[in-house]
Amino acid sequence: MKKVRPDNFKIIAKDNLARAGVLSLPHGLVETPVFMPVGTQGSVKALSPDDLKENGAQIILGNTYHLYLRPGSELIKKMGGLHKFMNWDGPILTDSGGFQAFSLGAMIEHGVKKVSSKAQDQSKIKVRDRELYKDSNEIQEIEQRKDLVMSQVLDEGVEFKSHLDGSKHLLTPEKSIQVQLDLGSDICLVLDELLSPMHNSKYVAESLSRTHRWEKVSQQYFQKKLKSGTNPNALLFGILQGVYNKDIRISEAKWVSAQGFDGVSIGGSLGTSQFWGGDILDWTARKAIGDTMTWVKLFIPENLPVHALGIGEVVNIFDCVEQGIDMFDCVSPTRRARNGSLYISPHSGGTILNNFTLLISNSRFRDDPKQIDPSCNCYTCSNFSRSYMRHLFLSKELLFYRLASIHNVHFIIQLTRLIRKSILDHRFQNLKKEWIQDYKGIIVTKN
């Protein structure tokens, strides 16, 4: 299959592998590298569209699974599409629901997360294989987790038990695309299945061929129905799946690159286990993410925009951009904001060790008159002290969630703009060194 619109992504500068580009979408241009705030159910939590624009958001996410369940994609279509419904006239990328297949399924069953940040899950890794580990407590634990699972991957799609009312729904690749077309998304994603670090090689092989099938079906359905959708010039991105394994990731990169998608989203849970060749004592989430991008990027055509699904912590953005990744989305800024975790730059003590954040609940901020980040010029930092923000947080005042979200979203978006500028100026490495002090030795790119 040929690429339909080869011209909607233009690279305007490169600094080694890092690149700055412009992506043309039906609802506007997007300058890359770009961070896309996540608005799961038709709203970036706590922020209005004006808040988003004022803080530099160019494109946001919406979610197929959530919007399909509530209020229903047909209702949104009837109301003129998601853009009109939520009064956001910029581009929207919609997730396919694949992540929910994982977060409501394997993630619960295996006791894992999308990104495993520490090697602390060893006991759970054991639980995986009942033939090898027969400890009754562990088996009991996995049985209990199974009862909590709310999604099941079938060959024809994902069967969900709604987290809202328990009703059953089958999300097929076609259905997912139909929902996204109804929503009027600018970038649709194919339905995929995320693999957990605890899936064995047999399951991984089966799952990948199933995902391939789903992706092709998604693509065919998309091409057939696009013109009758709410947004007839939408793009379709393929998803590059896999586990923490170089060979698998590379062959997946080749596969997805050959399908004629408008872009590639790199997905999957990013952690490793003894089953996938990871040195458990040595790995970190950062390494798993960095390795994956490094392996894969060389096999994806230069002219395709590449999106790291669900990635968005400061250090990961630097590492990924360095390998040539163009797009990021992540719940982290908004979720962290609501939980009192606020971003700070290196000038204010942000380091790789504290994830460039402070916890505003800490008592040391009780009478701190400084801004959250004195070098930040967002609305929140321009007007309020750490002392006041701490008070709002502890009091659970609603204003806190908005102010904190404004700051965090502004912070990450500003960071990507800073990075973009550094690429244009061919000084990306200098910028990275300013931020990632202990760069050497922490990310060790595995062969």
Added chain:
RNA sequence: CCUGCGGUGGCCGAAUAGUUAGGCAACAGACUGUAAAUCUGUCCAAAGUAGGUGCAAGUCCUACCCGCAGGA
């Protein structure tokens, strides 16, 4: 003055006489395609006071102190 009810951590609040109540607050931490304004730890004890009965009393008995309600 009489009658009734009640006095348990910083606060609220349980416990057929025998076991760590549990919340909130405080403190610390986590969070990566949002089942998340969520979750996880840590900290905290005492029985209003004085006696009595019992193997054993926050729990039963007596007196006193304090609070609340009603009455004179």
